[in-house]
Amino acid sequence: MSDILQTVDWSRAQFALTAIYHWLFVPLTLGLGVLIALMETIYYRTGDAFWKRTTRFWMRLFGINFAIGVATGLILEFEFGTNWSNYSHFVGDIFGAPLAIEGIMAFFLESTFIAVMFFGWEKVSRGFHLTATWFTAIGANLSAWWILVANSWMQYPVGCTFNPESVRNEMTSFWEVAFSPVAVNKFSHTVTSSFTLAALFVVGVSAWYLLKRRERRLATRSIAIASLFGLAAALVTAFTGDRSGAIVARVQPMKLAAMEALYDGEQGAPLTAVGILRPTQGRTSADEAFYFRIDIPKLLSIMSFRDAEAYVAGINDLLDGNAEQGILPATEKIARGRVAIEELARYRAARESGDEAALAEVTRKFDPSTPEGKHFLGEYFAYFGYGYLDSPEQLVPNVPLLFYSFRVMVGAGCLFILILALVWWYNRRGTLESKRWLLWLAIAAIPLAYLASQAGWVVAEVGRQPWAIQDLLPVGVAVSKLPSSSVTTTFFLFLALFTALLIAEISIMLRQIRKGPGAE
Structure with a gap:
């Protein structure tokens, strides 16, 4: 039994490690691909060689990131079969479908046109090259769509029925799986937050050029596009984030309660804007949960159910039951x-x-x-x-991790809206280069964007624990029957490999940025 428990813990750790590293590369790919396509569109329309040079510079950074993202993503998909074989058997008929479509439709779309995008500048017409660039960007985002459909089904299993003969869940409605409200909102939120991260990356790198008084035209023109693109994406991210909270309140109430460290349900529940939690042990009520907190009255009820007086269930309600609210113990x-x-x-x-x-x-x-x-x-x-x-008690996820991760994500998102708005405004007025404090802030926003992106996935994935599939399959049952030593060994091998890849990418990226667009 001890070895089984260790296998579960190490399998979870290995999957989390792979997912975290993979997600370091994906958001930049999703957003930078679209920004590159926009820049090349300007080159196509104007014929100005400056825009070709600018597009090719950002394309080099995109290519470095894309290659490593693909490598980590392939390992992540194989782990479903190696480490989570019970899960794969239980839901393979459903989970495998969007992943197969992603491979056939989206991944091959990317791989077909990315070669033209990188090596076809002098070999194909400008129009065909622009088409290849757009198809690469579209392919990357289609890839994200199908992967997020699969992930959303784990959070909200719909469109299926259980077959006792095969002991498998089988799809009954592809439409329900592909276009469930959770899938649509998760895609919108994830992709627009990735667009925001990519915009902050372009703005931050361009800000560094302005601080060094290099490549001023490239920097200011890139900022003009990226800041407006990022600001629009950040505002949509805020909207979809609000919608996500309302969906979670209905389909994953324990996740919402843990995010807010809400132990006792309330009518007209406040949202905790800032708070410091007490240690986990012995914490059983709202009075014992915080050393310090600042609440916004009724906002949690409004965000969750669009009703200032709505009842929001707490952790204790979900564990002990609440007959008045129709909650089973x-x-x-x-x-x-x-x-x-x-x-x-x-x-x-x-x-x-x-x-x-x-x-x-x-x-x-x-x-x-x-x-x-x-x-x-x-x-x-x-x-x-x-x-x-x-x-x-196994139903309660890690409350402090969720509570603080959620606030990092939301707080950073609000800061990004402010930074992008200020950068766009001062750049439009031609005074951005003199605002050195803002340029440094734009550079600092790059690592903060990655932190906020990771925090969002922590909220999504840790929040549904202990479930591999919400309400249907806990992680302890989903795991493969492997000796814990095997999983431990591969965990450290992957840790070393991914760390080496990350160091390599950062080194190559920094080298290319220092060289600038003149180095082809």
């Missing part, structure tokens, strides 16, 4: 989940023994078209994953 969910597991065991036993009567009875319970199936699937199988939990 966690113990009841665990009991119902165990009933679902027992019915699945009955199905297997009936098949093995040839008991046709028992087999027909249980089959009806797993058939959504029958009255028995509607009742069983809605009242019992909906809590299938709870049956594998040992105690209600």
Whole structure:
């Protein structure tokens, strides 16, 4: 048992490590590809060689980042089969579909046109080259769409039914999976936040040139495009972030409660703008949760349910239940989940023994078209994953990590809107170069953008723990049956490899930035 638990912990750590490193490269790819396409569009329309030179400079940085992002992404996808084989079996019919489409449609679109984008400048017409650049940018974002569809299904499993014969969830509606409200909002939020990061990268690098009094025209023109692009993206990110909070309140209430360190549910719940949490042990109520906090009255209720007096469930409500609000106790969910597991065991036993009567009875319970199936699937199988939990306390994710990560993400996002607005305004007036404090702030915003981006994924992924699939499969059951030593070894191998790749990318990037656009 100890080795199994260690395998679960090391598998989680390895997947988190790979995802964190992969996400260091993806946002810049998504946003910088679009910015490059916009710059090349200007070159196509004007014929000005300056814009060709500018586009090729930013394209070199894009290429370095793109190559390493692909390498880490491939490893991440293989880990589903190596470290999470039970998960892959349980949902492969659903989860595999968007990943397959991503590989066939999006990844091949990128790989087909990226060669033309980099090596076709003097070999194809300007129009075809521009098309290749746009298709590369579109392909990267289509790739993100299908991957985020797969991730969103893990957060909000819809469009499927369970087949007791194969012990797999099978897709019943591709439309529901691909266009669920969680998937649409997650894509919008993730991509626009990536556009913001890429814009801050371009602005920050250009600010460095202005501080060094180099490449002034490239810097000011790049800032003109990137700051406006980034400001628009940051405002949309704020809108989709607000929408994300409302969706989470409905489909993942424990995540919302943990993000706010909300232990006791409230009507007209306030949003904690700033707070310092007490140590986790012994913390059971709102009074014990904080050393210090500044609240905005009723804002959490407004953001969650668009109603200033709406009830927002707290951690204690979700664990102990709240009959008045229609919230089942966690113990009841665990009991119902165990009933679902027992019915699945009955199905297997009936098949093995040839008991046709028992087999027909249980089959009806797993058939959504029958009255028995509607009742069983809605009242019992909906809590299938709870049956594998040992105690209600396992349902509570890491509250301090979520609480602080959420505030880093939101606080940084507000700062980015201010920085991009100021940079755009002063650059438009031609006085940006004299605002050295703002140029340094723009440079500092680059690492902060990466930190905010990672914090967003911490909120999304840590917030749904202990679930690999919300309510249906906890991570402890999803893991492969591997010796913990194997996972530990590969963890440190990946740590060394990814760190070397990251150091290599930063070194090459800095070298190219120092050389400037003149070095082809």
